[in-house]
Amino acid sequence: MKRAIYIAMLFLAACKKDDTAQPDNSANRISYVIADNLFNFSSFNTVLERTGYIKKLSGDGPFTVLVPDNNAFIKAGYANSDAVRIESGTVLNNIVSYHILSGTWELNKLPYTFNQELTTDAGAKMYVTHWVKNADTVVTINGTRVLAYNLAAENGLIQVMDAVLQPLVNASLSDAIAADTALTFLNVALQQADMKTMLAGSDVYTVLAPSNNAFRKMGYSSIDSVNATSPAILKDMLYYTMFQGRKFIYDYILTTDATDKSQQSMLNGNNITVRLIKTGVQYTGVTLQGSGNTGTINVIKSNVLTGNGVLHTIDQVLRVNQ
Incomplete structure (x- = not known):
C-alpha cells in the first residue's frame, strides 16, 4: 500500500508542468519531482540544497536516485529538515553521493539473488538483493528495504528507501573495528590473537562483534585483562563471532522459514541460532544465541x-557449549 501511495504521488508530481516557470523543460526531472513531494522527501531535498546536488539531478543523466523518505531520516537521527540543515556539509556530501547511481537501474528486474554488487556514481560499492519472501517480492540495498522502486522521472528513476544508507567508510573490517570506540576490547583481542591481518585482507567476512560491555559481562574488566589472556583462548572465542561471506540482517529475514528460526555456521565449525523479531506483522530484526549462551543476544x-565484509555489534559474547 505504501508503495502504491508513493507511485500515485510521484505520478501527480510528474504531470504538473508549468512551461513558463520551467522554460528548460526540466519540470519532470528528478530534482523537481523530489522538491514537489516535500511531504515525503523534504529532508532529502534539504540535503540536495545544502550540497548543490540539485543542479546535478536537474541534468540530462540518466540517474537512479535512492531517496530515503522523511521517516528514514528520522530513524537516522534527523527529526526534520532543520536538523539536516545544521549537519556538516562533509557528512551530507558523503550521504548524497552514496545515493546516486549512473544510468537507469530497475532494481526489481535484477536476478533473484543476494547481494549483487553495484557501483555508485561516485565509485563506491553497494549490494542489492532481489528475493521473494512468502508472497512478497523484496528488494534491499545493503540490507535496507526499498519501499517503492522504478518511479520514473524525465532523466532517470527514483527508488524510495526505508533508511538512510551509510556510506562505505572503512576499507576493511579490521579498520572499522579499530575506528569504533565501542569495540576497543575486541580490537585488542584480535591483536592478541594475531587475527587483525585476516580481517584486513581480501577475503570477505561477516563479524558479530561483541561490544566493550559484552566483554565486561564475560569477566574481562579491562583491556589489560584481555591482553593477559592466552592468544589461543581468544582465537577460539573470536572464531565463533564470524563467518565467511557478506550477510546483512535482512538476509536472515528473507531466508528463514515459517519457524522464524535458523542456524548460522561460524568460522569454528559450530552453529549459532538466529531468531527473527516480529513487530506486528513486520519482521524488524534478529536475536542470536550461541550453543553456550543461556539467554538471547541482541x-x-x-x-x-x-570493503571486505559486514560488521554487526552485539551485546554479549557468543559462547560455545563445552
Whole structure:
C-alpha cells in the first residue's frame, strides 16, 4: 500500500508542468519531482540544497536516485529538515553521493539473488538483493528495504528507501573495528590473537562483534585483562563471532522459514541460532544465541559495510557449549 501511495504521488508530481516557470523543460526531472513531494522527501531535498546536488539531478543523466523518505531520516537521527540543515556539509556530501547511481537501474528486474554488487556514481560499492519472501517480492540495498522502486522521472528513476544508507567508510573490517570506540576490547583481542591481518585482507567476512560491555559481562574488566589472556583462548572465542561471506540482517529475514528460526555456521565449525523479531506483522530484526549462551543476544548496531565484509555489534559474547 505504501508503495502504491508513493507511485500515485510521484505520478501527480510528474504531470504538473508549468512551461513558463520551467522554460528548460526540466519540470519532470528528478530534482523537481523530489522538491514537489516535500511531504515525503523534504529532508532529502534539504540535503540536495545544502550540497548543490540539485543542479546535478536537474541534468540530462540518466540517474537512479535512492531517496530515503522523511521517516528514514528520522530513524537516522534527523527529526526534520532543520536538523539536516545544521549537519556538516562533509557528512551530507558523503550521504548524497552514496545515493546516486549512473544510468537507469530497475532494481526489481535484477536476478533473484543476494547481494549483487553495484557501483555508485561516485565509485563506491553497494549490494542489492532481489528475493521473494512468502508472497512478497523484496528488494534491499545493503540490507535496507526499498519501499517503492522504478518511479520514473524525465532523466532517470527514483527508488524510495526505508533508511538512510551509510556510506562505505572503512576499507576493511579490521579498520572499522579499530575506528569504533565501542569495540576497543575486541580490537585488542584480535591483536592478541594475531587475527587483525585476516580481517584486513581480501577475503570477505561477516563479524558479530561483541561490544566493550559484552566483554565486561564475560569477566574481562579491562583491556589489560584481555591482553593477559592466552592468544589461543581468544582465537577460539573470536572464531565463533564470524563467518565467511557478506550477510546483512535482512538476509536472515528473507531466508528463514515459517519457524522464524535458523542456524548460522561460524568460522569454528559450530552453529549459532538466529531468531527473527516480529513487530506486528513486520519482521524488524534478529536475536542470536550461541550453543553456550543461556539467554538471547541482541544486535545493537547492524549492517556496517566495509570493503571486505559486514560488521554487526552485539551485546554479549557468543559462547560455545563445552
